[in-house]
Amino acid sequence: MNSTDQDNMADAIWACNTLEKASSILSSRRPLRLQNFVSGNFHTPSASSSSPDIGYIDSYEPKTGKLLARVPCTQPDGVETAIRAAQDAFPAWSKTPRSERSRYLRRVSELLQEHRELFAVWESIDQGKTLARARVEVDRAIANFAYFSTYILHEQTAARTVDGVALTYEHRSPAGVFALISPWNMPLYLLTWKIAPCLAFGCTAVAKPSEVTSISAFLLAALFQKAGLPSGVINIIFGDGPTTGAALVASALVNGVSFTGGTQTGIAIRRSTASHIYKHMSLELGGKNPTLVFADAMAEDKRERTVSLAATAAFENQGEICLCGSRIYVEKAVYSDFVLEFTEHVRKTWVVEVNVGAVVSRQHYDKIRGYLKLADQEGVKFNLGGVPPELSDHDDASGYWIIPTVLTEAPSDSALVREEIFGPVVTISPFEDENDAVRLANDSDYGLAAIVVTADGGRMRRVSERLETGLVWVNSWLVRELGTPFGGVKNSGVGREGGEYSRDVFTVVKTVHLPSF
Template sequence: MLSSTPDGHLDGLWTCHTLEKASSFLTSQRHPLSLYNFVGGQYIAPDNASAESSQRIDSYEPKTGRLIYTLPCTQPDAVEEAIKNAKAAFPSWSKTSRAERSAILRRVSELLQQNRELFAVWESIDQGKTLERARIEVDRAISNFSYFSTFILHEQTAARMVDGVALTYEHRSPAGVFALISPWNMPLYLLTWKIAPCLAFGCTAVAKPSEVTSMTAFLLGGIFQKAGVPPGVINIIFGDGATTGAALVASPLVNGVSFTGGTQTGIAIRRLTAHQIGKHLSLELGGKNPTLVFADSMDRLVRERTIRIAAMAAFENQGEICLCGSRIYVERSVHDDFVREFTAYVKDKYIVGKTVGAVASLQHYDKIRRYLELAVEEKATFHLGSAPPALQDNEPQGYWIEPIILTDVAKDSAIQIDEIFGPVVTITPFDGEDAAVQLANDSEYGLAAILLTTDGSRMRRVGEQLEAGLVWVNCWLVRELGTPFGGMKNSGTGREGGEHSRNVFTVVRTLHLPAY
């Protein structure tokens, strides 16, 4: 069994391989659990005399509303100490052979595989998602380490001859210390999507998960210990964005930032680092993604597939995926049929408490509720679901919102424009390809788009016009880890994945050698 803390008081976390065992463990605790930072290869209990010990953040279980743990709101001096650990570890780690780094990453992947169900259980409890969805995301975290462990063994570089005068070649080296900041919707998957390439390419890091969902990041420390990751190579600290995150990204000792989260936070990061010209920035931000349903995709042979993909893209993980298709546009000739069949399918397949989890926090619940109250005020048509009731802080209960399907939503409504990030979709008719493309692109965001059609020419013709970093045709959420991941417009800057991640975590120089 892996150990979690110096005094071992959280070792019981590692025995919880079922939801029942985890619930029993939590119920047996007289007080909420207390998470520690992972710095320099070990868990650091806060000094009772320090500010750290008195400034803690409460974290609640979304399915019940009960307080299950607290975590430190890491203060700037402690943030800087974690960064210094990463800085001290960088010289030796950056010179470690690819084969050795590969072996350690493979070991991390294997240990995650061995503890797959345990991580899925805690991810489900901590974030509110279903256990089935959590398993999928743990598998993707396992793949992140596995993929980059082999990628670095097969890197290529460019070499060219200049008219027989000189040989030029590109040489890459690790960029330094990185701040890796991940969101609350897919906590383990998105955090490891950053940690795996960062370590693979020889960088060191200080990672900060969302304060809303920190449990699996906390458990990762034990995996890194067991895998033999050298102390200081990866440090995990907890806290909010205003205090901990801001101090982390602004530090002059940090050479780069990889962030996934809201657009407003991305803007804040750019402002904090504007004077640090050489700092690498990779920002994957918000999305308000369109799903385009053309009439041919409602033909008898593909009708079920169209409805299934549109529903999955709308409601998977309670709509709390930045790639969800929350604006559905349907060719007018099949609009009414689509609305009717889509509503029936969602009602049958996406059931609260079974295939739909709770949303991540009371704050997010209230945000979604306000948009649904606006939908009532604006006289939108609810084909499924309704505005949920207000919840009280002192009355523990789950943050449950049933799937919502809306029509008759104005083009300029905040419901149509803003990233709600919940189980809420709007359905709007369109006439012709040009109108479909115009509607799809009429957004400040440009992260993803879903195109549903059987016309091969249209797949290319429309797909190449959509202002989105990722376009899925007759499928959704399919990923090959070497392809570029990122968005256009206010959905971010930079790309990650395979060689694109290498661009984030390395610096390149061109050497010119005389040919004779």
């Protein structure tokens, strides 16, 4: 494809702000070909003597199984070029006044708002989520840039006195060049959650979205161009983890890594950066989150809300949210009633192709199917759903659809209870009392989030403070104020982001001592 064809394709994509328009262009221009965004311009990565074949990754549309896009797999030479662009841009950007950085971020937020529906359409097509869910995530991306555009205008610092000797104060400097790596489940939202504070606090970056869902990042790069961001401040490159991501995080020129994704990849990042002690590290990894339902939450005037909350937390975005409550524990006195009402609610409310989208890829479909085959082999009870059909190469084009699945009687040591399935699958188990609920919730290698459903005010605090998680929602789920710390414990990661916690990630603090004489 020559540059004119590429420009025409990009223009055509930008005209597609409805599913109908997008379907029309895809019928004639499939697959889309993406380009890296480096030094303020789009480039097709070029081959070199050390990388004679850059290679492309085929990305498929989850709802149809059809080839959607060809994504460049950027080789180490191309990664280094992007890093050096960010490094060259850092001195000027780090000294740019906060008010000016704020204006850039605010402009990006405004452009996203102007093109809200276009981003939602392509996010829905690329990831498999419903259009309604995609709109929610675009709104959150808009909020990310808006929030950090104002946050940096109202920062505070600390000053202390050593009586009669010195005045000391804390000074923060941008940390440098960052590698920003985001996952496929909420592509735009989680990418902007990293880019917005990184740029706000004066750092430059090379961002790598998931190779499975790259289109919204490609569109976002064009918004950065429209907003007039200086060359090299933000660079977006495409590729897989072993080739592109590994080269990015391992570079000695990268001063920090913000990563959201799987625990095994987080472990690999820690290993590859072990000799770079100076690197700032924020790793938001997997979760196997418990929802604790106490008997008082199933009182006549509360049970409908309780069941709805637990189902939403389990099946929103096809269960492809790291914060989903995929282990439900219910007090034994109301366990049977809950299972019956929950199953019926899910059957009626969470419907494939209505508010349940397709899972993201054939590979992920096969992974979830493997867990459900295990459930069948272990004799676990399917209250709803079943083992989805095996897809052959011929029927792959039907898309990657899995019916919401409700499992009971799973052994506590089963992989179904202990491992992150990351799909529309939930297990329900009983507990005896408050202590037993906390024990079961904490019996996990993960510790990202938990949900507590109860009418008892004292229990809300007692249980929440004993749970080994980074976040707890009481009688609610997925509500966040962007200044609060986000992150997990145990194998769910290290570091926190949000407001001043993002400032800790992207800045270096030093203490300045001024003498009193």
